[in-house]
Amino acid sequence: DEMDVDTIWQDGSFVDWDDATVHVLTHGLHYGSGIFEGVRCYDTENGPAIFRWEEHLDRFYQSGQPYDMELPYSREELTEATLELLRREGLESCYIRPVAFYGYGSLGVSPKDNPVNVAIAAWPWGAYLGEEALERGVEVMISSWRKHASSQIPTNAKTTGLYVNSLLAGEEARRNGYTEAIVLNKEGNVAEGPGENIFLVRDGEIYTPGLSESILDGITRNSVIELARERGYTVHDRATISRGELNTADELFFTGTAAEVTPIRKVDNVVIGNGSRGPVTEELQQAFFDLVERRTDAHDEWFTYV
Ligand code: PMP
Missing domain, CATH: 3.30.470.10 (Aminotransferase class 4, branched-chain amino acid transferase, N-terminal domain)
Known part of the structure; x- marks a missing residue:
């Protein structure tokens, strides 16, 4: 094949x-x-x-x-x-x-x-949003589609049927010239990407929506939270993030198995921070790749050797 x-x-x-x-x-x-x-x-x-x-x-x-x-x-x-x-x-x-x-x-x-x-x-599968995206970041669109509420369908289960929502949001974004979408939940707050969790950095602290915001309990999310805390960051992992806070963030990034740690440089054409990969994102991305490529001994219990 x-x-x-x-x-x-x-x-x-x-x-x-x-x-x-x-x-x-x-x-x-x-x-x-x-x-x-x-x-x-x-x-x-x-x-x-x-x-x-x-x-x-x-x-x-x-x-x-x-x-x-x-x-x-x-x-x-x-x-x-x-x-x-x-x-x-x-x-x-x-x-x-x-x-x-x-x-x-x-x-x-x-x-x-x-x-x-x-x-x-x-x-074999390379960088999900492109190799360049890991360094330069992606431009994303806030989807007009809302995420299904966790009261309507279990959003913490990775069910195939849920992904028609991801398809709609992702394709809408790409039709409009963006690389990826951000999907708001039913309340209008930030939930996640079509296949990624989202993180926000402001004044040196890190925020990510909690499970009650209708997100998937991402394994990369949990890993990055742990890596950030080990590096002394305060991580608010049950945050409610309003749409407007995205624009005033110092940094934004996606996490996911496919997307790994991908910076977000623009939201709906509004530049985020300095318009490229921010310093906290870069540090955590580096920590993530050092970890998964085993350039460190840390967290060997997270690996199953083939
Ligand atoms: N949210 C959604 C909707 C996803 O499909 C994924 C990918 N599984 C994620 C978040 C990220 O989860 P993980 O880090 O476990 O891949």
């Missing part, structure tokens, strides 16, 4: 990339009843290592809970399948995509007789 990967783990076995298919009457395809993860493996000084695999597995199982979706594989089985996939394909730096969904069976909205299918794919 074009990604130079030959196999995908699907329901307990390794199958050819082109054969990893589903029936068109798959429940998850019709109703968005799937859950997924996005995980990165880094080519580190000590060999390939998966960043925070255990936390991603925790979230994967937890995402199924509101939907009564019990995964028919243990943590050990999913871990072994993933490690075996990476070794087989000789993948070093890559993105890992576990997915589980209600499969082919009955077609009522309530799953009955539907199996829970599980697959894990992996492929």
